Amino acid sequence: MIKSLVTGGAGFIGSHVAKHLIDAGHEVYVLDDLSGGFKSNIPDQAHFMEGSILDHQLLEKLFAEQKFDYVYHLAAYAAEGLSHFIKRFNYQNNLTGSVNLLNESIKNQVKCFVFTSSIAIYGDLPTPMTEEMTPQPEDPYGIAKWAFEQELAVSKKMFGQDYIIFRPHNVYGEGQNISDPYRNVLGIFMKQILEEKPLTIFGDGSQTRAFSHISEVAPVIAESVNHPAAFGETFNIGSDQTSSVHELAQMILEAFDSTLAIEFLPERMEVKHAHASHDKLKRFFKIPKECKLEEGIKKMAHWAKKQGLKAGKKFDEIEIYKNLPSSWK
Template structure:
């Protein structure tokens, strides 16, 4: 069962399961997802992960053996203004999902966590052992979600792992795109489509080109690794509590803008705006442990990320 399976990331996870010959079922309240993202023939349950009885019925009626929990409120900046909503959607919902799983005897879960659990660490390369210091209710809620899995596993039979990642971009197929109003790629593409000039928030950071450096990974690579983790749990393989799905080197915002201009053929010079408060110069994670245990690897480069995302944006009109 894929919670949030009608969303941008969840829908890619669903297709990755299909590609592996595993039948998924989707539960999603469509608060940010799209029913059209769910493939034909995949059972779709419209409902809230807060609804324990609906979760139990879905697990039971579809003979679910494991869960990939993608559903959640994912906007870190907005979470500062809506902390209670964030905790309800990300903590209470996870608690109720685990309750329903326990009551129905489902004991395997892959949790879609976030590198926001680290906050803004002052290290060149984030590892799983980097201290956790989330700086938003969103990051805190994801860390609490990991704690919930840990504590339930200590008290009962639960096989689990959490996948932490930063920025997810690109499209596995043109029909699936990132529709978030807060993410960089949609903001840049919307500006180009509307004849506006994309902008960079700050060019005076202590980085090679002065712009922020971040981890960007392709959504199809991310989805495939969720399925790999689920398969390993199904096989009874022991996994670490959490893995970083990191690039190991990262790219700068200026590099992304150059790639966008190159790939789309739309020539532009980005506007330079002031820094945003709290933006660190660099956050990049190591994916070494995930590579060793889950087979994590980045099969798409930056141009692939831009090209697939741009194709999906153009298809949407």
């Protein structure tokens, strides 16, 4: 049986990838520190180990004992805007931890290392962003992701370690942590509605993104290792449908049949427009059926109303308070 490790498998995308792997016949091991995920997300058939990718001794023992065929690295703290104010935390979790995993993958001859990066690596480059562009990240989160992408390329040359890189963007859907105040705008809006608070938007809401339902992303990541032609390649992955943040807020209010107000906060430093081309992805993989944003929001809203709010771990790792948005203090 194929044996695969999924880091961040108690989190949102990671748990969905783990489910698809189990359905495909993999024996799945989930490693997660539960800082942003929940045990309830983990598939029953998966072997769960609570631990951090920063614990290199734990990783050494785990890899030596299990001899994984594949590693799916989805553990990350994906708060782009906040990453300016948590630089040490960001680089430790999104770069150093990733290197720890790569070291063990090389030493234990993992067949392919599948890494979820982010279109944050493009920064403010013109849209649609393509894989041929030279990344210009504008926040520490994007810098960390881009640095590790380069490390994967170097390690393939030096050690022959195969990899596949995916650059997802604004993924949402059932199972998402909607209690995190710093990331996942759909989750933030839904939490505010459930708490009967105004929906808060930084700036005027004209920022555009391509919000991607989990059903458009997780299946492709899970089955990617079945395509050797994709080894050593990088792919944007997600929706082709773009919407403004203000339009998104209106759609979510409609899905909840809510008349709550929208509150506009001072603009923060962020990329104005971010959406990517998926032409390369379509040449390598069979793409799942598109999930229109309105449909995906309805699915997630139904799930959110049914499961309610879960108390997540409080994040208290702020390192720099200068210029921190007042709503985050």
